[in-house]
Amino acid sequence: MSHSQVIIGVDLGGTSVKAGLVGSNGEVLYQNKFPTNADKGPSVVIEQIHLAIQDAMNNRDGAEVRGIGIGAPGVVDDDGVVKAPPNFADWDEVPLKTELSKLFGGYPIGIENDANAAAIGESKYGAGKEIPNFLFVIWGTGVGGGIILDRKIFRGPTGGAGEIGHVCIDYNGPLCNCGSRGCVEAYVGQRYLSQRTAERLQSHPESKIWQLVSGDLSKIEPKIISEAAHNGDVVAKEILLEAGELLGTALAGVMNVMDLRVSIIGGGLSAAGDFVIAAVQDAVVRHVLKPLKKDIRVLAARLGNNAGILGAAGLVA
């Protein structure tokens, strides 16, 4: 490794914690993967993060480490306290930045919510490199996001900004697991999407999805819907087009309110195909106010599997 300077990016997830060495142009030079052990409580999780970072350090091949960035689930406040990450046991509020400073005190440490970190990653290294203001969307299990204004993350007053999954698109709509009704996540999030596909398949015995799941509809997931769509399956295409349109409707409202023209879509579902991104774009154009229409662009995120590590690295200035 001939790089003289690297940043360590840490992607803390519910299942695994990954640390990588990132070069100055966003190249991932090395990466590892450790179990998070999220069910064992904060001190065990911190130890796993410690291991992952130390392993990356050991592989830096003489390069200078400029800092450590960590993307974490949950709300992350200005002091690097991580609050209530879903599926982490006994984790109410943990001062992760303080804890890691004890272990790696010599380095600048940045901690941010994972969706915000991914938005920063796309801004620094990905599809948003040339775009100063955009709405980043993670479309996968749920729908989340981050807002980039003037190339910086907009965290909101308490660090919770960017929750675009819980914008209502039908006040009489289905219950969302947030307790509200008609949230866009309750239409296009992974679980709901798979459920709607299963329902629709009842009247479509010809759909290719039946074979892809060997007749077991509980196996439907977006990857399979996407695969079927790529193979020309009509039901799959319809489901994804509808989902894109509904997502676009929600994004349009946010883009109106925040005066934004660009949205970058990441997460598992963003890989479903260009036609889905195009459907989101069409819906946004249809729903935004006139002065915005001609400048609307909806783009697929570019960082793919490296989004977590690169986003985290992007936290180090």
Add this chain to the structure above:
Amino acid sequence: MSHSQVIIGVDLGGTSVKAGLVGSNGEVLYQNKFPTNADKGPSVVIEQIHLAIQDAMNNRDGAEVRGIGIGAPGVVDDDGVVKAPPNFADWDEVPLKTELSKLFGGYPIGIENDANAAAIGESKYGAGKEIPNFLFVIWGTGVGGGIILDRKIFRGPTGGAGEIGHVCIDYNGPLCNCGSRGCVEAYVGQRYLSQRTAERLQSHPESKIWQLVSGDLSKIEPKIISEAAHNGDVVAKEILLEAGELLGTALAGVMNVMDLRVSIIGGGLSAAGDFVIAAVQDAVVRHVLKPLKKDIRVLAARLGNNAGILGAAGLVA
């Protein structure tokens, strides 16, 4: 007038232009009103603004004028260019700040969109004095707004932020005059609200609204619905409660995305009664994400008829 320093606040509307002298605590010490003559083109309108400001100057009674603030309809860019204000003839883009600087060159001049100016007014002098971050809503003919972050207006990348009226609350909903569907304005804006009331009255011959409009349903306006509600009319109360709930649903999405806890409601309909504000609050609480729920506050704006002049004055630092 014993004030040593005043600001001149100018409220430019489609019908009249008002200028006032504002003391340091937000007292309106003097105000006037001139016809805008918006149908006669920009140079006539600028002359009317000139007259209104000069008249205020003439009545300042020796006080020092600290600056001139102007709230204008339409989009106002960073250079004080006013773009396409509705109902102003031959007005595409007019560099109002430059024009007024020629006439009143000695004074600092601030120009801002009228909804943003009103938000700043509530922040400096009104219900938002103690609240660093809030979403301001103008609920009247249409639904507009402004966003206050850290006591400053959030203008967005091009000065168009705050358009909360065109957040969708039902993707299958009625057409809005913006061309989209199911915008909250298409449910709770003055015209739509009056229309729905008229429809509902067909099956409610007992409603007091019939008398208030002397049987002419085209005369229904929010002031009348509000009056009927105050007199215990069930239809009127229902209509306003529903409207408050729908508005709250839209606000909740924006508050989720921007991490905001407080909304301040101004405009004609905010005066319909505390029960409407309470209905908005209930709906916001029901629809926002859990971490926000306990801190949600929906407040009525305080500046009332003086909002325009005070908001404009608030533009001068």
